Amino acid sequence: MTFAPALHAEWIKIRTLRSLCGALLAVFVATTAFSALAGASDTSDPGLDPLFTALSGVIPGQIAAISFGAMAVASEFHGGALRVTLAATPRRGRWFAAKATAIAVPSLVVGLATALAALLAARAGLGGAADGLTADEQTRAVVGCGVYLMLMSLFAAGLAALLRSGVGTLSLLIPFILVVSFVIGDKTGTAADFLPDKAGQVVLYETHDGPLGPWTGLAVTALWSALALLAGGWSVRRRDA
Template identity: 65%
Template sequence: MEFTPALHSEWLKIRTLRSLVGGLAAVLLATAMFSALAGADSEGADFDPLFSVFFGVSFGQIAAIAFGTTAMSSEFRGGALRIALTAVPRRGRWFAAKAVAIAVPVLVVGLVTGGVSLAVGEAVLGAKADGLTWGEELRAVVGCGVYLTLMALLAAGLTAVLRSGVATLSMVIPFLLIVSFVIGDMSGSVADVLPDRAGQVVFHETWDGVLGPWSGLAVTGLWAGAALLLGAWRVRRRDA
């Protein structure tokens, strides 16, 4: 099977599983809801209107990670991977098709989520968001789609390495909620290169540190790329 029909096959798997469709919907709902809540509490000297508008991405990314994890882990249950590799014996081609089938819907939903979060957040902030420029808003909306896609791919790659969705979520979610928020604030510049903190620079109107909006996303992309390379190596080296 060539790449295009392999990609079509993987896309059919995703769109016909209700849990995966629900996961994509959760990305939008969680992000918009928490962005609205953050906008309602927008006081403080370090208030950043752009980050407040996109604050919900910190929660929407959990749904994106769950989507990437579930989409990949479904191949390691019930002999599904053996069936897939019977149709696509070239494992690298199959893995690439799987990654693209995961990335494209998350990117589309992420861009829509960015637009909705911008509208909701600015509506809640009111006059406090008047200082945001069109360029900053566009950068954050595009960054939202790219960031959520990279986090979903990072989770998919780790799932291929561990061959377990439960193990992946048990490792990634505590990392985001504990290491990044707690340890990250105490470790200075080292925390700047963590995948979530680096990527979320794109949601700040102003930022400190060596990474800017796009270089931060590039760092997150390197994390995701490394996870995918390890996942592809794992799939090629181990029996289905």
């Protein structure tokens, strides 16, 4: 059995659940709305990073991306759904790879569209404050933002497979993102720079002064996501369904 049929099945399962389509829509709406708001209100601060301001909606928006990844996996852990899935696709590693791909592709596509819309919406409010941004910087941030949203949903997907619970995953990740990163705040040069969300967000800034650059930061987040997926995949392979 090859990979394509498993991927096809997982793609059908994702697009036929309204809650998952709703989560992707929420990524777009929340990120764009909060970015537009930030662009319209925040222009007086001289230390402002106009690029991050334009994409700051991704901070609340990523919660929807995390929910998408967590729920897409957690739907398999309800009432024996995983048994039906694994009876149809008994090669578990292949199945989990298909699941992760079916989560990654729509979150990347929605993430890229979201980042572009957020940038445009915020620039409408920022006006002259954003004039210094180069095309390269903006392209890098939009692509990076899309990849970041994808990586965060994959991180959540891996954790959900490990914990076998969407609620468990969200109650771990959402406080982590809202509280821990917020408390540590803008201080750089600490281990916090290497947290999955902080590291990946470097790509959203026009200037950065931490140990990580835009792409190395994303690579660190990718490493976190890969670790979570490996742990989740290991759990799926090893445990009784």
